[in-house]
Amino acid sequence: MVQICFLLIGVFSALAGFASNEPIHWQEANKSKSAQLDLHWFVSKPFIYQDEFGNMKGLEVEMLNHFQLFVKEKYGIDLKLNWIESEDFVSIQDKIAGSPFPNSIGVSAFSITEERRKRMKFSTSYLSDVTVLVTAKGTPIVKTLDEINKLMDGKTAVTIKGTTYEKFLWEIEKQLNLHFNMLYIDSDKNILEEISKTEEGFGFIDLPIYLMLIKNGGELTRQNFFTMRGNGYSFVLPPNSSWDIPLNEYLSEPESKVKIAKIVSKYISPELFVFIENIYGEDNLGASILTKEKEIQLNHIKNAELQLEKEKYFRSLLIIFIIVITVAAIVIFILLYNKQKFIRKLSKQKLQIELQQKNIRIKNEKLLNRNIQLTSLNEERNNLVKILAHDLRTPINHITGLVEVFQIKQTNLPKEDIGLITKIKESANRLNQMIHKILDLDALEGNRMKVIFEEIDVNQLMVELKNSFRQSTENKNIHLDLKLKESILFKSDHLFLTQILENLVSNAIKFSDSGSEISLSVEQIDNKVVFKVQDEGPGLTQNDKQLIFSKYQKLSAKPTQGESSMGLGLSIVKKYVELLGGSVWVESEIGKGSQFFVSLPYKKSEA
Incomplete structure (x- = not known):
């Protein structure tokens, strides 16, 4: 009796785990x-x-x-x-x-x-529900009923029972009076993988799954006649x-x-x-899908080419480091030889010998550590870029030091030479900062980006910005107007500020019509430096203005020449502005263009 009670309890518990009681x-x-x-x-x-x-x-x-x-x-x-x-x-x-x-x-x-x-x-x-017919690799794209019969009649269709995939296949077989075999697979298997195993198989699949296959380098054929919406x-x-x-x-x-x-x-x-x-x-669904296929395939080819370029780059780095190791070994050998010669020559001077032996031991330790580091570099080839950035610091600092020494010794140089020397020093400093940014590449999302404050000539920065967009504005017949006043010198992060303004100007160009004007201006208001980018684009709705600085947002306005937009640029602008202790906002009305403002703290440059 007790056993029966336990059995009944177990049955009712199992049923409760499967469905509601009422x-x-x-x-x-x-x-x-x-x-x-x-x-x-x-x-x-x-x-x-x-x-x-x-x-x-x-x-x-x-x-x-x-x-x-x-x-x-x-x-x-x-x-x-x-x-x-x-x-x-x-x-x-x-x-x-x-x-x-x-x-x-x-x-x-x-x-x-x-x-x-x-x-x-x-x-x-x-x-949205779009289904396409996919055939095996190398299958020609059919254009006539005879070609459809040759493609399907007597062949094998791969599908999953009880799905619309199966339903579409039955409809095609009935409408076109075809006869083909059905290969049913479990739903946890991939129809595309099963088709790729055959030479003449075919089947229906959801469009996103097919496009993901193409994006990953798959080579099955989509038949344009059989796209189901x-x-x-x-x-x-x-x-x-x-x-x-x-x-x-x-x-x-x-x-x-x-x-x-x-x-x-x-x-x-x-x-x-x-x-x-x-x-x-869209009415012409097949043409749109074909265009996307070509775009994805081109991107795949470009990625493959980039991978080959990376491999060449790493091989070149490997050769450079092998050369460095060889030179280091020769240097070590020469130093050791000179050490022995030096010890023999000064053997009679005991105190000096002991002092020099101590110095030699220190040098040997440094050389040994350097040799270990170089060997480690050779073994860890996946970190070559990061290590190269570290090693570039020393020559850059040497360049900076030599320029400063040259400036001290050469006081009567022409203004043009002084300008060139100054540019060399500024470029070296800029490169040094870029190395720091490379080493902290993942710090932006982790809120660990380091802001490097330096003196910025705002007018010079804006002129450089205009020159960098010359080709883009000429291509769209857009006039980029700089409203320059007396130049402002203040301290901020040059790289961050450049990227902020580049993103805003690029966004303005993207949404401006041919023949329109974009203006870029700056003024100092109290203890703030305020940049303004104004365009004559379509303007923004109230909802657009609320979402514009968020990630992955698609706004009502569209690029005027179909330029791509992932909805990330302005969210990056906001992140950089906040890192610099500033604020960013937009003022806009539908049909009256937009004005983007960036307000940064005015940190006075030291004379």
């Missing part, structure tokens, strides 16, 4: 402030899957975790997520369509279709469920959309997410 409507949860969602899922990377430790992963998992926080913060409801793994996609749809539990939800990247709408309820779409990816619910109310509210809120965009970008990259969202409504 139906819970959204209205009831709002009253009780407690509820459980039964989430039926099947593997569909990168949307939902388990890692090697059994933890739930994927963009839909993160979205629902964020939805859990949304419900808690807005309605005060403690929401439990109960993940229930299903056998396949078909079983999820059958369970949801016939479920008496309104708190049951189907996840796993379900595409919205009219056939499914008849059986289930869909939430608002959270991601769906109604988007969504969560599925039973017909009687009211949980679509909070889900749709969550998916429609601007803050949630920003969070969802970050989550999706994490899995398919920000670049591909923006591209998918932007092309969804």
Whole structure:
């Protein structure tokens, strides 16, 4: 009897871990402030899957975790997520369509279709749904019905059972009167990998997954005739469920959309997410995808070329360090030889010999340490750039010292020579600062960037800035006007200030029409130095002005000649300005251009 009781307890505990004991409507949860969602899922990377430790992963998992926080913060409801793994996609749809539990939800990247709408309820779409037909490497792109028959008839289609991929294949087979074999694979496997193993295989796949393959150097062929535009990816619910109310509210809120965009970008990259969202409504979808394919392939080629250049660079560095080690060994040999000769010559002078022996021991220790350092440099080739930056400090300091000595000794030089010597000294100092910045490359995100204050001639800086943008402004027929007054000399970080102004001017050029004017001015107001960059662009909305200095923000205004924009430049400007102890803001109205202001503390330059 006791054994039967324990068995019944175990059975009821197991059932409680799989699904809710009673139906819970959204209205009831709002009253009780407690509820459980039964989430039926099947593997569909990168949307939902388990890692090697059994933890739930994927963009839909993160979205629902964020939805859990949304419900808690807005309605005060403690929401439990109960993940229930299903056998396949078909079983999820059958369970949801016939479920008496309104708190049951189907996840796993379900595409919205009219056939499914008849059986289930869909939430608002959270991601555009574009599917493409991919064939094996080297397959020609088909253009006629005969070529389509040759490509597919009697061949093998790779797909996952119960998905829209399978549905599209059946429709093509029926519409074109074709006959091909179906190779079904588990959803945790990659359709593209299976196609690449065959010589004549083909299958449908989501556009983001295909573009990620191309970005990583994959060489499968996309057939342009078979691009399917769906109604988007969504969560599925039973017909009687009211949980679509909070889900749709969550998916429609601007803050949630920003969070969802970050989550999706994490899995398919920000670049591909923006591209998918932007092309969804275009008429010529195939041409847009083809253009993106070529762009990604060109970037891949450029990256390969850059990698080859890096390898050449490291080989050159290795040769240089081998030469340095050889020279060091010769120097050590010569010094040791001279040491012995010196000791024999001064053998009669005991006190002097002891003193010189002590000096020689010190020199030997230094030489030995140097030899160990050089050997370490040779063994750690991956750190050559950083070590080279360290080693450059000494010759740069020598250059600076020699220039100062030369300036002291040569007092009657012509003004032109004095100017050249001054530029040499300034360039050496600038290079020394750049070395410091290289060594602290990761310090910006860690809030450990070192600000180096130096004297800055503002007018000279602005003239140099204008010259650096000469080609860009001429290409767009834009006039860059410098409003120069009496030059201001103050102390700040030259590199940071240059990058701040370059980003602002570059942004103004990007959003200005041909024939317009951009002005750059500066003035001293009390104990502040205020820079202003003014353009005649489209202007900013109130929402744009609130988001403009944040990361990864796409504003309503678009670059006038289709220039690329990742939404990072102005967030970097803000970071640099804050490091310099200043502030940055924008004043703008729609149709009246924009004015960007940078206010920095005025640190008076010492005479």
